[in-house]
Structure formats: C-alpha cells, structure tokens
Amino acid sequence: MNFLKTNLSELHEQLVSGKISATELTQATLDNIAVRDPELEAFITVAKDQALAQAEQVDVKGVAADQKLAGIPYGAKDNLVTKGLETTAASHILEGFKPIYDAAVVEKLQTAGAVNVGKLNLDEFAMGSTTETSYYKTTKNAWDHTKIPGGSSGGSAAAVAAGEVPFALGSDTGGSIRQPAAFNGIVGLKPTYGRVSRWGLIAFASSLDQIGPLTRTVKDNALVLNAIAGYDERDQTSAKREVPDFTASLTGDIKGLKIAVPTEYFGDGVDERVATTVREGIKQLEALGAQVEEVSLPHTKYGVAAYYILGSSEASSNLQRFDGIRYGFRADNVQSLEDLYVQTRTQGFGAEVKRRIMLGTYSLSAGSYDAYFKKAAQVRTLINEEFQRVFAQYDLIVGPTTPNVAYNFGENQDDPQVAYMNDVLTIPVNLAGLPGLSINAGFVDGLPVGMQLIGNRFEEATLYRVADALEQATRLFEKIPGGVK
Amino acid sequence: MATDKITPEEVEHVASLAKLALTEADKEAFTRQLDKIFGLVDTLDEVDTTNVKPTYTVTDLTTALRDDVAVPANETQKLLANAPETQENLIKVPAILNAEEEN
Numbered sequence: 001m002n003f004l005k006t007n008l009s010e011l012h013e014q015l016v017s018g019k020i021s022a023t024e025l026t027q028a029t030l031d032n033i034a035v036r037d038p039e040l041e042a043f044i045t046v047a048k049d050q051a052l053a054q055a056e057q058v059d060v061k062g063v064a065a066d067q068k069l070a071g072i073p074y075g076a077k078d079n080l081v082t083k084g085l086e087t088t089a090a091s092h093i094l095e096g097f098k099p100i101y102d103a104a105v106v107e108k109l110q111t112a113g114a115v116n117v118g119k120l121n122l123d124e125f126a127m128g129s130t131t132e133t134s135y136y137k138t139t140k141n142a143w144d145h146t147k148i149p150g151g152s153s154g155g156s157a158a159a160v161a162a163g164e165v166p167f168a169l170g171s172d173t174g175g176s177i178r179q180p181a182a183f184n185g186i187v188g189l190k191p192t193y194g195r196v197s198r199w200g201l202i203a204f205a206s207s208l209d210q211i212g213p214l215t216r217t218v219k220d221n222a223l224v225l226n227a228i229a230g231y232d233e234r235d236q237t238s239a240k241r242e243v244p245d246f247t248a249s250l251t252g253d254i255k256g257l258k259i260a261v262p263t264e265y266f267g268d269g270v271d272e273r274v275a276t277t278v279r280e281g282i283k284q285l286e287a288l289g290a291q292v293e294e295v296s297l298p299h300t301k302y303g304v305a306a307y308y309i310l311g312s313s314e315a316s317s318n319l320q321r322f323d324g325i326r327y328g329f330r331a332d333n334v335q336s337l338e339d340l341y342v343q344t345r346t347q348g349f350g351a352e353v354k355r356r357i358m359l360g361t362y363s364l365s366a367g368s369y370d371a372y373f374k375k376a377a378q379v380r381t382l383i384n385e386e387f388q389r390v391f392a393q394y395d396l397i398v399g400p401t402t403p404n405v406a407y408n409f410g411e412n413q414d415d416p417q418v419a420y421m422n423d424v425l426t427i428p429v430n431l432a433g434l435p436g437l438s439i440n441a442g443f444v445d446g447l448p449v450g451m452q453l454i455g456n457r458f459e460e461a462t463l464y465r466v467a468d469a470l471e472q473a474t475r476l477f478e479k480i481p482g483g484v485k
Numbered sequence: 486m487a488t489d490k491i492t493p494e495e496v497e498h499v500a501s502l503a504k505l506a507l508t509e510a511d512k513e514a515f516t517r518q519l520d521k522i523f524g525l526v527d528t529l530d531e532v533d534t535t536n537v538k539p540t541y542t543v544t545d546l547t548t549a550l551r552d553d554v555a556v557p558a559n560e561t562q563k564l565l566a567n568a569p570e571t572q573e574n575l576i577k578v579p580a581i582l583n584a585e586e587e588n
Binding site for chain 2: 334417
C-alpha cells in the first residue's frame with residue numbers, strides 16, 4: 001500500500017482497532033517500496049528483516065491508544081546511525097559501515113514503536129541541494145521524475161511525497177529539510193537548534209545541524225516532533241526545555257497573530273511566479289485573521305557567504321575523522337600510513353565534499369582566519385540581531401522557502417556559487433538557530449511551491465498553528481503527484 | 486566574480502593540509518571554483534563589523550561535565566568488525582616509517 005491518501009492518525013486508529021496489524025502494514029510498505037523505488041530511488045538501504053522483526057514485537061505487545069506512532073513505518077535519512085544497519089551518509093568512504101548504536105532519534109522512535117523500514121538517500125554528507133552528489137543513487141522528484149528532488153534530504157522528501165512511507169526523518173544545516181519538502185509539496189520542519197538531540201547524526205556543521213520530520217500534513221509533523229524532541233545529555237547542545245504537546249497548538253485560530261513579510265524574501269532572483277503563489281498564501285492567512293506587515297531584513301543576502309565559510313570550516317574539521325582506519329572504505333595498494341589517509345580520502349570523498357573541505361581548510365588556515373572565519377561569524381551576529389528585532393514585534397516571519405521550483409538534473413554543476421545562492425532564503429534560519437517550516441502553497445508548471453514560516457527560538461507550536469490553519473484552508477495535501485501509479 | 490586571489494599553489498597547499506591528492510584537472514577546477522566562491526564571500530566586506538562580537542554557536546549553554554566513571558561497554562569485537570583489517574584484537578595499518586625512509 002502507499003500512503004498518499006492517509007495520515008498518521010488514521011493509521012494509528014486502524015492499528016488500535018486491529019483492522020491492520022503492524023506486520024501487515026510493514027509488509028505492505030515493503031512491497032510498495034519494492035515496486036516503486038527502482039524508479040524513484042529514494043532508499044539506499046531497505047531494512048526488510050529488521051523492520052518485520054520490529055513490527056512483530058509491536059504486534060505481540062499490541063498498540064495502545066496513547067502510542068501514536070506504534071506500528072507505523074518510517075524512513076531515516078542515511079546520515080543517522082542505525083545499529084547493525086549499514087549507514088553511509090551517501091558517501092563511498094562509509095561503504096559497508098554498520099554502526100554499533102542507534103542515533104538518539106532512532107532510539108526514541110523505536111521506543112515509541114515506530115518501524116524503521118530503511119535508510120534514505122541524501123547528498124553526500126548532506127552537502128548539496130539536489131541529492132545528486134550521492135555516491136549511490138539518483139533520487140527523482142515525486143512530482144516529475146525529470147526534476148531534482150531537492151536536498152540534501154531528497155530521499156526523505158521524495159519517499160514521503162510519493163507515498164512510500166508515512167513519514168521520514170531528515171537533517172537541515174542550511175535548508176536540507178525545508179527545501180526538498182518545498183520541492184516535493186510536503187511539510188518539513190527544521191526545529192530550533194537544541195530542540196532535538198543530534199547524538200548519532202553524522203556531523204556536517206555542528207553549530208547549524210538539526211534533525212526534523214518530513215510528513216504529508218502538519219499534524220503528522222507535530223506528532224513526530226512530539227516523539228523526537230527533548231533534552232539528551234549525550235548532545236551538549238540539546239536544550240533543557242520542556243517539550244509541549246505540539247498537536248495541542250493546532251486550533252485553527254490565528255486571529256490577531258502578527259506576521260512579518262520581509263521585502264528581501266521577494267527580491268532579486270526570486271521567480272515571479274513563486275513570489276505570487278506565496279503572496280496568495282499570505283493573503284489566505286490574512287483572511288483567516290492574521291495581521292500582515294512588510295519588514296526589512298537587509299543582511300539576508302550575506303547569509304549564503306557567511307554560511308559557506310562557517311559550514312565548510314566546521315565540515316573540514318568534522319570530516320577529519322574519515323581516514324580509512326577504523327571503519328568504512330580503505331584504499332588498496334598504499335605505500336605508508338600517510339598514503340593510506342590521502343588515498344582513502346581522495347578515493348572516498350566526492351567532488352562537492354572535497355570542495356567544501358578545501359574551502360573550510362582554506363578559511364581556517366593561517367592568515368585567512370580573521371578575514372574569513374571571524375568575519376563570517378560577525379556577520380552571523382548581525383543576522384541574528386536582525387531576526388530578534390523582528391521577533392520583538394511579530395510572532396512569525398513568512399516568505400518563500402526557495403527562489404524557484406524544482407529544476408532539471410545537472411544544472412549549475414560547474415558553478416557552485418550559483419547553486420549555493422538557491423539556499424539564500426533557508427540559510428539565515430540555521431545561522432540564527434531558529435525553527436523553520438516549509439508547507440506547500442501551490443504549484444508553478446505542475447511543481448510544488450513551498451511557503452516558509454520562521455519562528456522565534458522554541459516557537460515551533462506557533463509555526464504548526466499557522467501552517468495547520470493554512471493547510472485546512474487550502475487542503476493542498478489532497479493533491480497527489482501525477483507520476484505516482 | 487572572479488578574484489584571481491586563489492592560486493594553484495595555494496590549492497595544492499590546502500589539499501595537502503586536508504590530506505587530499507589532486508590531479509592536474511582537479512587542481513585547475515578547484516582553483517577556478519574556489520576563486521569564484523571567494524568572489525561571493527568577498528561581498529561580506531561590504532558589511533561593517535567593527536566591534537561586532539562573532540557568533541560561533543547560538544546556544545548559551547556551557548560545557549557540562551559528567552562524573553569521570555568508567556563504564557564497561559564490552560564492544561571491542563563489534564567495533565573491530567567494522568575495521569577494514571585486524572589482527573589479534575587490534576586494527577592493522579601500514580607501516581609509518583617506510584615512507585620516511587624513502588623520503
């Protein structure tokens with residue numbers, strides 16, 4: 001079965017009533033993946049035996065009314081480590097790596113009874129916006145198989161949008177949940193930095209990375225965040241904050257909420273048709289009683305440059321651990337230990353990962369540190385302050401998630417700085433550690449357009465409330481990708 | 486937005502710091518691409534950051550320490566199972582000294 005016309009609450013009811021067992025649901029999911037995924041290529045690894053064993057355990061215990069995710073299948077981005085299940089980060093250098101522990105979020109979902117059916121494709125080490133830099137697969141956009149699915153959580157977004165799984169986990173360092181969610185017409189949330197433990201997430205840029213859910217509806221998203229949020233002593237950046245029931249905020253009432261619309265988010269480089277579609281969505285929010293005003297975030301355009309310095313610098317440090325010694329790929333026919341390091345990394349990393357390692361290493365090297373790394377960190381301060389000035393007066397910020405809809409494979413490949421500009425609207429949110437959500441606002445040329453909602457720190461509930469109100473008004477989640485049989 | 490700041494020699498130096506080997510074609514491509522990226526990065530110079538404190542992390546959390554107590558994990562065999570080459574409970578690597586003798 002596919003999950004195009006169902007949500008987590010309906011599946012939960014069927015499991016509680018015994019209309020379907022967890023094993024049947026898991027088997028049906030695996031069968032559908034076997035039919036659909038050779039074309040979609042969202043999964044790197046399908047965990048058939050492990051998933052069926054897990055589902056059987058759920059069936060033995062039975063699903064209680066308060067176990068909202070028990071027996072429900074999901075997919076995890078392949079940069080989340082999974083015990084005994086190959087975890088590659090879509091890189092050749094981790095081929096064959098079988099972690100000996102589960103990421104905190106995987107552990108939490110397992111405790112909740114959710115069934116992990118496999119690992120989803122991504123840009124290598126989550127570095128990219130198209131999922132094309134994966135060593136293993138070329139994931140297609142669920143709406144048009146000739147277009148990129150976005151990235152880096154392209155496998156997660158395509159799998160959910162095509163109905164292969166009811167929900168998926170992704171990670172977002174500069175837009176990697178929100179942008180593919182936008183390109184596939186689904187709901188993707190990057191939670192506040194510190195909301196979700198990153199223990200077991202293969203680190204890309206540690207001051208920016210967050211894990212979050214990709215789902216078909218807002219309520220589904222809130223249900224998954226309920227399960228994965230919370231303090232974890234193993235991630236020192238995780239916040240000691242109470243986790244509310246995020247579904248409680250879905251009241252449909254947004255009267256009097258103050259929405260800021262930054263002029264810069266509709267400026268140069270943003271496709272006019274995308275801008276118009278998002279503005280229509282904003283009008284609907286206004287019709288629902290929200291107060292909308294234009295504001296200015298003048299430092300927005302500097303976010304990309306600051307991000308590529310900071311993110312790449314952190315990545316160059318985080319990726320030093322991949323040396324062919326303890327796990328994964330090791331180069332053959334080497335002359336010495338030094339040669340082993342160099343040959344393993346040279347053969348094991350792809351072009352985009354090398355480019356970022358080079359950029360980061362350069363930025364951190366003697367003579368460049370102040371001019372690049374420190375300068376970028378200072379600009380980051382100004383971007384944060386600018387957001388805080390807006391949040392002193394408004395409840396949330398709304399604009400497009402991306403400047404364009406999904407584009408063709410192979411575009412911008414030799415012009416990384418052009419490709420990087422596609423992330424201009426999502427990156428500032430990571431720099432400031434804010435929560436950001438993308439929801440479908442309509443279509444251009446048959447391809448989904450994402451609307452981005454940005455909240456103040458730990459205000460995910462406000463984003464869900466507004467996104468849910470919009471979703472109930474538009475009911476766009478009822479539209480189904482044409483390419484899906 | 487080329488800056489002509491990044492030279493092939495610098496690219497080679499940075500690659501050696503990052504433990505990457507470059508072909509001539511790689512070196513040419515990285516020089517061109519990194520130069521363009523730094524052209525984009527140089528737009529940061531338009532921003533006045535005098536007396537602005539840099540932000541390296543957005544949390545105000547500080548390092549938390551746990552008690553220094555050893556917890557036996559007994560995971561040696563599982564860890565070794567991931568290593569490309571092992572010998573008697575150890576990870577095997579090529580000799581370190583051979584290369585230095587050759588140099």
